[in-house]
Amino acid sequence: MRKNILLGITGGIAAYKMVEVASRLTKLGHSVHVVMTEGGTRFVTPLTFQSITHNSVETDLFTPPEHYNVKHISLADAADVCLIAPATANFIGKIAGGIADDLLSTIVMATEAPVLIAPSMNVHMFHNPILQDNLSYLRDKGYKIIEPGTGVLACGYQGKGRLPEPVELVERILYELRSRELAGKKVLVTAGPTREPLDPVRYLSNYSSGKMGYALARAASFRGAEVILISGPTTLTPPLGVRYISVKTAREMEREVKKYAPEQDIIIMAAAVADYRPVEFRAQKIKKGDKQGLNLELMPNPDILAGVGKNKREGQLLIGFALESENLIENALKKLEKKNLDMIIANDISAFAGDENEVTVINSTEKEKLPRMEKSELADTIMDRVIRLIAKN
Ligand code: C5P
Numbered sequence: 001m002r003k004n005i006l007l008g009i010t011g012g013i014a015a016y017k018m019v020e021v022a023s024r025l026t027k028l029g030h031s032v033h034v035v036m037t038e039g040g041t042r043f044v045t046p047l048t049f050q051s052i053t054h055n056s057v058e059t060d061l062f063t064p065p066e067h068y069n070v071k072h073i074s075l076a077d078a079a080d081v082c083l084i085a086p087a088t089a090n091f092i093g094k095i096a097g098g099i100a101d102d103l104l105s106t107i108v109m110a111t112e113a114p115v116l117i118a119p120s121m122n123v124h125m126f127h128n129p130i131l132q133d134n135l136s137y138l139r140d141k142g143y144k145i146i147e148p149g150t151g152v153l154a155c156g157y158q159g160k161g162r163l164p165e166p167v168e169l170v171e172r173i174l175y176e177l178r179s180r181e182l183a184g185k186k187v188l189v190t191a192g193p194t195r196e197p198l199d200p201v202r203y204l205s206n207y208s209s210g211k212m213g214y215a216l217a218r219a220a221s222f223r224g225a226e227v228i229l230i231s232g233p234t235t236l237t238p239p240l241g242v243r244y245i246s247v248k249t250a251r252e253m254e255r256e257v258k259k260y261a262p263e264q265d266i267i268i269m270a271a272a273v274a275d276y277r278p279v280e281f282r283a284q285k286i287k288k289g290d291k292q293g294l295n296l297e298l299m300p301n302p303d304i305l306a307g308v309g310k311n312k313r314e315g316q317l318l319i320g321f322a323l324e325s326e327n328l329i330e331n332a333l334k335k336l337e338k339k340n341l342d343m344i345i346a347n348d349i350s351a352f353a354g355d356e357n358e359v360t361v362i363n364s365t366e367k368e369k370l371p372r373m374e375k376s377e378l379a380d381t382i383m384d385r386v387i388r389l390i391a392k393n
Contacts, residue, residue, distance in 0.1 A: 007034045009086070010104070116176060175221070178222045185224075193206045193272050217239050269304065309340030
């Protein structure tokens, strides 16, 4: 849904990153309003933001508004969320001290929307006790402080003080705007591959990237659910607001799932669990033989999903995935029944590690083939179907 997002830009070099933030949010269909302090305009011109957001950029408290309304109040009231980034030590000090002497500080004082503050400055300024006191004071008052990153700073120093990257800032804003559709619901998602160790340096695994599971955990979190993500090894960053539990083997995953499953409302098993593991773990590295082959003896891993299905309680929704190289729908339907699932997502093997997926969503009464789409978009669509199913139950 289209939201009003207010970006407050103060006088720091990282202001340039906000051009991309404004652009990404606008492309997502939101209405972005930029307000700049005098210092902010020294780094990036208002015209840049105006061209990107297609909204006028405000800098001055006293320029009369085009339509009659009190400018700082109308901007403050219209905002669904405000992000002050980069936030200078000076601006943070002003808000903490209750000073409202320009348009942006007046808006921050007047708004009832959540205010996110992203400090960005030299590492020594950041660690200055006055600034730190101001930040904890603001935190106590309900302002949300976005921790700066660590790295090379524009001043030449190395340390904490970097404004997070635009994608991270956008994600933080979107998380703040999350809906309440799944508020009060507990959701557990499994994702990624598992690794079954052979010896200290080798393991058996599969090509799963974890993207689908992470996208589902994000979609649930961004609809207000309390989400636990139990994941095998991936290169992905856990979504915001999600409780992340990292595991390696199928048995570790099973242990964690069993621990949390009973209290969940919705359980989505998107992990590509290894079906077999080596019978024996060799404590020493397996030596290369003399041109001889090597036979590995494997034994089955627990079927975590089937176990949860057996113990499913009244009102709990259980969703599994089916990945097949042949007879996809037929096999998926069998699994739906055999594992006591409420929904199964049948996906083609070609989508395994990529960014897109093409699936059929199947429950006991319906079969819906969805068009090929990005995994993030697909996760949202699947979540819509899950919500529909909850409403029916
Ligand atoms: O039976 P199959 O492995 O094809 O079923 C796939 C579904 O079962 C997926 O949802 C997967 O996460 C889950 N699964 C599991 N434990 C296993 C194997 C698969 O939870 N050992």
